[in-house]
Amino acid sequence: QMNKCGTQAPVWLSLKSESLPAPGESKWLTGCATWQVFFGGHKDCCLFRIPISVRNCGEFLVYLLQPTQGCMGYCAEVHTSVTLQAKRCSPEDADRVENKLAAVQDKLTSLALQPVITPELVQGRVHLKCTYSLPPSKLPLQYRVVWSHLSTPGKKEQIQQDAKLYDFSSRKAIAYAVYLLQVFCTVTAFTRDSLEQQSLPEESKGFYAGIKFLPESLQIAEDGKEHVLTVLSTIPIACPGHNDSCKITLQLSTEDLDRQSLAAPDVALSACQVELLRAPCAGGSCAAATVTVTAVTDLAGDGDRASRIRAEPLPRGDLLWRAYTPTDVKVTVRDLPTGNCYSFTDPHIITFDGWRYDNYKIGTFLLCRSVSRAFEVHVRQWDCGGRRSPTACNCGVAAR
Template sequence: KSSCFTVLECSPGGHQILQSPYRSVDFDSSHLQQSAIQDLICDHSLAPGWYRFMIFDKPAEMPTKCVEMNHCGTQAPVWLSLRESESMPRPGEIKQLTACATWQFFFSTSKDCCLFRIPVTVRNCGDFFVYLLQPTQGCMGYCAEVASDAKPQTCDPEGIETQALVAGNLAPSSSSPMSPPLPVIPEVVAELVKGSIYLRCTFGIPFANSSVGFIVTWSRLSSEGIKEELKHETTFHMSSLLELDGINVRLGDRVYCSSAAFFMEKPDIQSSSVESKEFFAGIKIHPETSDIAEDGKEYRLAIESSIPIPCPEFSQLESDCKISITLNTIDDGKEQLGLNLALSSCRVDLLQKPCNNGICSRAVIYFTAVTDFVQDGDRITRIAAEPISSENFLWNGYVPESTQITVKDLPTAYCYSFTDPHIITFDGRLYDNFKTGTFVLYKSTSRDFEVHVRQWDCGSLHYPASCNCGFVAK
């Protein structure tokens, strides 16, 4: 193929390339309006200059027929209007033409294919067209469609450019495989964007291919264990966003994201769908279950949030960026037996921190079984959180799931020191100690615990004896 590169705008450095696949006349912009409105194409900020269109590495041209609203990645698509007496320039030629923007007012039942008119200069470079574009009057977007496979043309000897330089052959497009590549396993993370919480699902394919799009499905697990679809979209990005708005998607939901790939040339042929691991949106208390004994040992309890912690709307203090949680212990049906579990703290604050490995905030306390010296059997205690009180709509009233701790009862032994005094040890041995002074009655070999007893003279001249007058435990 040859190109008329003797003019500056036809040379590689003489024009810029607009290659967003959203500009395709086949792309339905309503997908962006529902899920990624920030990606809508608005050419009101386009720098004036020469441009060439490409769609998935294929040469593209501005369409010459009216384009329906909400296509080409925008609400008001701009197309090239040709009057009956007009035609596209021949190779080497340059022409002044007019582009039109399609629009339909809310109160109107019909669309206006040319509500706005924009002057456009078009140059035929032989293998492709370049367009001298200017910023649009509002949020409109220039459309493109893949160029038809026409017979290669050379510069017209009667045209403006008579000495055309031959450009290198374009690499032939390789035929698409029968089935699109299988996407990599999607991953879901939470993000804080301008005060709102979004779940981002990232995916892709094992190798770079700009002609691949994705069909993304968000779902959650219902209380009956059935997956409910939350959102379905088509995108050319390798990620998708889902807002955690507290209404459609709430804290405590178990969310999944799946993606399937397709080639733009054959959108009906799709790969198999690949699903992410479950993403729990909320606060978890770890361990979720645990068995401990009445042995005085301390155990670690972690309170972790997979969701970023917000800041109050009108506060500028970093210390205010927190969620406070009140914890308590619940012994279902056995409260009369007394306390079964002790917490090192009954209140924790989850502070705003950068998310790392799926954890956006963490607080740690400790719990231990109460040694009650009572044969009360194994008892189950729940560590539960009270409903969260917050100005943030998403967090207010949210109740994290509780954790269940089983306290195993240990055999209880007793030792005694009584009257003048007679002593019975834990293993049942009996002896007397009539002396006065301070004595070690018991000392543990496994932990820092001992009991001292003080004995004083309480007998007579005929019957010497001592009695317990005090004790201290460490």
């Protein structure tokens, strides 16, 4: 029941499909947290699962409890029907068992499981699969798989245990979706006879589950060159309905990171939306799209500026992506020196490349023109030196 033992989400030990360990043995059992997903919705007595190690010491039980999250807390009740009996063995039997267990432990310690996480689509639902090597051993081995993720930088939090597949489309995964980025699976091998004889836990490399940009940051210059930015999903795109296409539409936007600046962002994108269409997963990508990024040539010496590019899934389609926001891309734009040309007094003219000459003629002249965009400057000169000196002066300027 909810709100029991002084906590909103009590954690209790489910023994429906499991049993307590025999005297002198230990077992991994499942602790269940009761929770009501939505107000007025269905109550799930085992929505969150927490692994609990239980050792039977004969006259009492020892529990190894994992840290809980949020409002969850452990409940303890005394049941007089549970009887514990200690089992005694002779010294000769104990030595024989100890030597056998030591030999088994040496074999388990040398195992190389090498777990790897791969995404896959199972009956329209996104799953992460933990694959590991099966060593050529004659021992009756079993394997325990524990899933975890980085809840905060440097802190891992356990999600699920004893499952090769992690259902990324479940309600629990959606609740984690805001920060469920780096996912890990840890595999431990143990013998069926004794849980105490087990291999060293082997953890997989972190698997980034979600949408990301490549490269993760850009450093570009105001030189007009285009830079390709790839947006990809590392997990398959599920089809939310029969009439919907298997895609995710991302709205792209740019923002200047200098809050004191009122100028527009220093970067321009080739598109404001991109679509991630479902494709076979290969090379860490299950769907990808590209967009080009260009630094805006603003003809101003405003120094280096930083902007960010954001992507936001449009509010339709799969529920998994509605509350998800990919990590931003930081773009640093290096300011380049701006060229100058002059027309002054008689007028004397200095060109962009430093040449100097005089123009004493009267009329309208083209001072400069861009060959790549619609930009040019005209100047108008008239006689201002009289009869004695053939001197002209600038009297007007027009630019576009």
